[in-house]
Amino acid sequence: MDYKQQILNILHSTPASRVAMTKTLNITRAYMTKLTAALLSDGIIEECDVKDAPLGRPQQLLAVKTGSLFSINVMIRTYGLQASLNDYNTTRPALATANYPLSGPMSAQRLAEMLDVLAAELCAQANVAREQVKALGVALQGGIEQHSGVVRWCPVLEERNINLRDIICSHSGIATQIVNIAWCSCYMINKRTHSRESWVAFMPGFGSLGFGYCINGQPGLGDNGFYPEIVHLPYASGLENAFLFDPAAPQQSAQRTAEALFFAICCTAPIHNIKRVILTGELFEDYADLIMPITHRLLRENPSEHINTIRLEYMKASYNYSMVGLVQLSSDAITATLL
Template structure:
């Protein structure tokens, strides 16, 4: 045996270990109490104190200021007849919905959508707008976003000036911090200032994010996140996306642009992706990948000008009727989807993967075969594979995620401008 030098030893003299974080992070207690009330729907003060681990006296004092500023309200709980007449009625706290309104807008290839939520998260109105599909200019995108937003506002009898914040979601490569769309499959222009331009148009602060993050946010705020602290969302539609929730928070990559599962390479020199690279997962699984193969399988060449939706339906009918080429297309897409899911499982070891998207209605995606293949492609650890759940993507789910983004921004803004309770 011999003693060797250690390249890291000199560093020990100047200290070691993870860098300390400031202990006195400003904790906005009022905002956290408010958020706990909203998360519960309605909750008595004593339960609120218990769930937050603070004293009932602190809760009472904070709630008094929240009630005074009009953000929460007291409601007498309905009692069962057997309980009536026994002392005072119990009182719960709820968020006052009408204290703020926010909107969420989703822009996509076939259909835009908009949704209006009040501060409690309750939906007030929504609207959708069909499109013929394909790319558009940035100016057209802005005009269409205003149109669908105004339509939802009209249904709610609200004006733009009633909104505290608008969230907007676009498929593609979003630089959230800068408010930019670097590239989108529905946009001709690149590198556009969506956040600031749209905010100037509607006269309200705007937040942006990509489709997969917004689906993950919708699940975090309204769906799976109500019961789980950690899960992965994989979206399959016009593209393939991924959203990751860790410890009740959306993780956005170390520099804010990660989670590009659709553009991980699954085959060197493989199928061409719309992004220009070869072998991306998306190039095997997304709808445009199936459509270009459908043209070959159905011998369409450049003849029939049919909608992508129509082509996919037709391809699926042929597969069910036993057409070998059509079956081979779905078979390969399913195997690559299984590969993508297995890789997600290998990297994140999640307990739950949610498969979300419009394409979910195609049997090949929920086929037992795909889940079996996913397990084949995972390391054998002796532990069960992650649970996989299929979520059909309602037209408004993604808009709801955009509205959650806006709700979060409106909440932070409400407490940033108020004096913070000691």
């Protein structure tokens, strides 16, 4: 990824000064000035607010321009579909939204037809021409090759091993990317860690167990960008089931969940000698104070230094964290078309 692309991916998610981006990208001020001057000349970015600096002159903030490039973002779970139409500048609120319940698995063709109608509905609601929509992001659960667009399996689809990206793109006429829902959250975690650190993340919530990891800021992916799935690990009664928390029996549920989490950590983090385990998602939002102490004790009491040196970290996530990640991934995709 070149520096212009990195600059735009910063500026579509937050206004920033040249000084701040110089430090983030580790380039000279002169080169940053040259790059941003070209982007200003091309009309892709603009000057916005001025930020007071504790020392020195106030700093001019830059941002990507609004009102000309857009994305449609769709998150699909077994129980329903959530969608929004968003500006390339992701600091702006969604211009249109839609939510639909789902009653069961459908064919890929039916899903593509549904998304085509949905795109028209969102564009009409936002008064945006379809030609201005430059990216369509679709996030699903299951086995997904994020680089090829092939869905190996998914609970909302009847077929297996099908190139969903090509089918949806041929119907909508919009450049499409297919991603795992868990990657949307992990993408946001990676941004918070400045895309430089190594960690494993567990994200239980909405009836699923999300998982992901990064090594020195690079996501761990399989063939053709296959996003890692952890629910198939052999665990008594099923790993995902162990994370179903019963509020009527909190201590028993916490013990069961902590033991399953300990098992999952032992199967993953030591492989790459990763010591940082991030816990986030709706389950930890409600019950981290019950689950984490038990898990920490299990780690600490393990005789292996590969296990007892692992540290847990609860990372609070904002509402609709995965959807925010999907929107920003779509803006990253728009960036790639501009340069």
